Amino acid sequence: MNYINFRNLEDRNIQFSPRFNLFFGKNGQGKTSILEAIYFSATGKSFRTSKNIELIKYNRDKMGSYISYRDLISEKTLSVKLDKKNKEYKYNGKKTSFDEFYGKMNVVTFIPEDIELIVGSPAFRRSFFDAEIAQSNYEYFKNLKDFNKVLKIRNKYLKEKNTKDEVYSIYEDNFVKLAAKIIFKRIEYVKNISIILNLNYRKLFDSKKELSLKYESFIGEFKGLNLLKIEEKIREKIEKFKLQELRYGYSLVGPQRDDFKFLLNMKEAKSYSSQGEKKSIIFALKLSEIDMVIKEKKETPIFLIDDISSYFDSIRKDSIINYLKKRELQVFISSTTDLNIESKNFRIDKGEIQDGHYECE
Ligand SMILES: Nc1ncnc2c1ncn2[C@@H]1O[C@H](COP(=O)(O)OP(=O)(O)O)[C@@H](O)[C@H]1O
Ligand SMILES: [Mg+2]
Known part of the structure; x- marks a missing residue:
């Protein structure tokens, strides 16, 4: 996936794991934003706001996202370009309406x-x-x-x-x-x-x-x-x-x-x-x-879970993670603390996303 001018995130191209992807960071660094960017790339809308304009980075006038994924049959791509007036949706490189775009990729979120x-x-x-x-x-x-x-x-x-x-x-x-x-x-x-x-x-x-x-x-x-x-x-x-x-x-x-x-x-x-x-x-x-x-x-949807560590007590969190380990799902989790899970890890600091572990303090 890649995105340009999405909220506070630094432009990036990211390769995700087909299983667990974890985003660690302190509050206000961009954890919800990266999940939102994934959601937006996949569905053409946000789970936080109905006003797309809010997604454009402050002081910029356009924003874009691109994602490629595999369904049961083949590799597909979805892209969106957005400025203050226009929206452009593409599926496999061809322009399409939002109605056609929405529902191509299935996403379930927990926020x-x-x-x-x-x-x-x-x-x-x-x-x-x-x-x-x-x-x-x-x-x-x-x-x-x-x-x-x-x-x-x-x-x-x-x-x-x-x-x-x-x-x-x-x-x-x-x-x-x-x-x-x-x-x-x-x-x-x-x-x-x-x-x-x-x-x-x-x-x-x-x-x-x-x-x-x-x-x-x-x-x-x-x-x-x-x-x-x-x-x-x-x-x-x-x-x-x-x-x-x-x-x-x-x-x-x-x-x-x-x-x-x-x-x-x-x-x-x-x-x-x-x-x-x-x-x-x-x-x-x-x-x-x-x-x-x-x-x-x-088709199996991707699953986005925001802020798992601040939301659940440790017993519930363990129970959730053990359950997810048993399911064949692609999962994206954001957290302020390390989780006991085998995953591809990303660290977020002031909108900058780096591969690698989060050092717990
Ligand atoms: N359109 C935008 N452009 C730039 N920064 C933004 C935009 N919208 C929100 N922000 C900022 O992005 C930061 C990260 O927010 P968020 O992803 O919610 O953090 P976290 O989930 O890690 O606590 C916040 O400081 C917020 O003020
Ligand atoms: Mg958040």
Whole structure:
């Protein structure tokens, strides 16, 4: 991989190990930035910000990244060039759209902020699970995009109290169809990942507890519903909330209002689980994401873990590392302390990355 003008990092060309890669450094040196650079090269976006401009090194006006990787078939390349106005994505040297670029290489990340998935807002959870499903399902990605467009238009009609318009009924029909597809896929995804999540959690952290993920939809109970039945339910809800929607001037029904819940031993993790349990739940979730990508795409994602040493106590850290040693994954870990692991090591100091070990003080 190589990158130019990425945050505080000195431009570099780096060759990674197919197994473990460790980045050691003190705080503020660029550990998160190097993981972010890998993530950006692979996906065309950041896990820290939605504003690409922030990634460009201070006082520079453009930034670029290039990565080559092997999938099941052959060697592939991805590159991005970015300045304050334009973005250019290339796949195997050919220009492509972001939509085409995204999802080519599969990446799963674990960053301290991920705890927000438990304690944060429903919107945060929705956008996480949507991105996860979209990563291995292009149709979902497209449906979601279309849905968001139609939602905006529907809201505009509601705001203008213009729902008697003939064109509106076409939009509403579209809204219902896309909403149903999204809900249907979410139900299926949560059902599958919840089983894997429980297995991973018990294997890694606590074999005596049961962990599950629940999808909560505005349509209410959805057990056994097919796509058409879901559409029916949505239409019922629209009918029921019609007047209220007109009064508020925006959509009160739809998957943009749904949420996801983690339950540990049947109790909601958000309110009942300890800090350590919450972190462990999220780590198990990320491992389950890896399993889901392997299952759905038959490809193994790379795994980025930021700041493992400050985040987990030593028992959990050991358990995680022992687990990772047993899996055939390419892993990138940043840490402030040495880890007991056979790996390719990099030292980061003021954005400069050097091969070699970190001297513990
Ligand atoms: N666009 C940028 N250009 C230059 N430096 C940046 C940019 N964005 C952030 N930084 C700086 O990069 C440094 C490293 O940040 P970070 O990667 O988060 O460090 P670490 O994870 O090692 O604690 C910080 O001091 C931050 O202020
Ligand atoms: Mg950091």
